[in-house]
Amino acid sequence: MVKAKIREIIQETPDIKRLILELDKNMPFKAGQFVMLKIDSERFDKLIPTRAYSIANAPNDKFEIQIIAKIIPDSNFSQYLDQLETHEEIEVQGPYGRFTLSDKDKTTEVTLLGAGTGVAPLVGIMEYALQNNIKSHLIYCDKTDEDLINIKQFDELTQNRKITSKILTTRDKDSKRIKCHVTKEFLKENLPTRKGLFYVCGPLEFVNNVVGYLEELGIEKDNIKTERYG
Numbered sequence: 132m133v134k135a136k137i138r139e140i141i142q143e144t145p146d147i148k149r150l151i152l153e154l155d156k157n158m159p160f161k162a163g164q165f166v167m168l169k170i171d172s173e174r175f176d177k178l179i180p181t182r183a184y185s186i187a188n189a190p191n192d193k194f195e196i197q198i199i200a201k202i203i204p205d206s207n208f209s210q211y212l213d214q215l216e217t218h219e220e221i222e223v224q225g226p227y228g229r230f231t232l233s234d235k236d237k238t239t240e241v242t243l244l245g246a247g248t249g250v251a252p253l254v255g256i257m258e259y260a261l262q263n264n265i266k267s268h269l270i271y272c273d274k275t276d277e278d279l280i281n282i283k284q285f286d287e288l289t290q291n292r293k294i295t296s297k298i299l300t301t302r303d304k305d306s307k308r309i310k311c312h313v314t315k316e317f318l319k320e321n322l323p324t325r326k327g328l329f330y331v332c333g334p335l336e337f338v339n340n341v342v343g344y345l346e347e348l349g350i351e352k353d354n355i356k357t358e359r360y361g
């Protein structure tokens with residue numbers, strides 16, 4: 132267990148906060164892993180369950196991890212996370228998970244497919260890929276334009292040709308993005324490559340559907356990594 136101080140809180144979208152955490156000691160992790168967050172029971176005078184959160188940045192030597200958390204009203208955990216302020220402490224357990232990109236993967240290309248907060252670990256994987264000359268392609272789907280997470284960085288990297296991206300929205304009739312779900316037809320037309328590794332993260336149904344489509348399109352099971360959020 133590592134203690135972390137909340138260095139900065141950024142309102143990322145109307146219901147999503149990005150927390151920048153400063154760890155009190157080094158916690159080596161791989162891009163794409165997650166941690167369990169624990170709030171001290173004394174803070175709200177009650178026992179709050181721990182929750183899993185992906186690390187939304189690449190490994191670094193600054194003892195820093197970033198968390199992208201959806202704040203859900205009346206929830207068991209995130210409503211309390213929402214009330215914490217900068218300089219407060221939180222406990223971090225981990226890192227955990229095999230949804231990772233590291234030098235062991237020996238790939239030159241990754242395709243990252245995410246929905247909602249499932250984009251969080253993909254941000255860390257993309258940053259690692261950029262640092263290591265691995266080509267990244269992003270397919271990211273969310274509800275509306277204003278729900279899009281980390282979109283400024285995605286747009287800038289796309290404009291500068293550092294990554295390719297397809298950004299989709301499903302519930303915004305005025306959206307400036309591609310208005311559809313990630314369907315098999317969409318992937319057939321838009322999958323930028325069949326090579327390298329594929330990372331799929333988000334709600335259970337999204338991940339199961341997308342993995343099925345990728346396999347139907349000829350991507351080998353062994354080249355698909357998944358993280359299911361529920």
Ligand SMILES: Cc1cc2nc3c(=O)[nH]c(=O)nc-3n(C[C@H](O)[C@H](O)[C@H](O)COP(=O)(O)OP(=O)(O)OC[C@H]3O[C@@H](n4cnc5c(N)ncnc54)[C@H](O)[C@@H]3O)c2cc1C
Pocket residue numbers: 165182183184185186198199200201202203205206207208209210247248251252358359360361
């Ligand atoms: C490996 C892993 C990594 C995860 N990483 C992240 C992450 O980076 N960011 C993040 O926000 N969550 C992440 N989650 C989900 C997270 O752990 C919690 O389950 C979620 O945030 C809800 O916790 P809660 O106590 O606030 O809400 P709960 O009290 O558990 O749930 C309240 C209600 O909200 C619904 N709900 C829960 N999560 C979501 C969601 N993301 N979107 C829409 N509705 C939801 C539930 O179905 C329930 O009806 C991850 C889960 C796993 C397993």
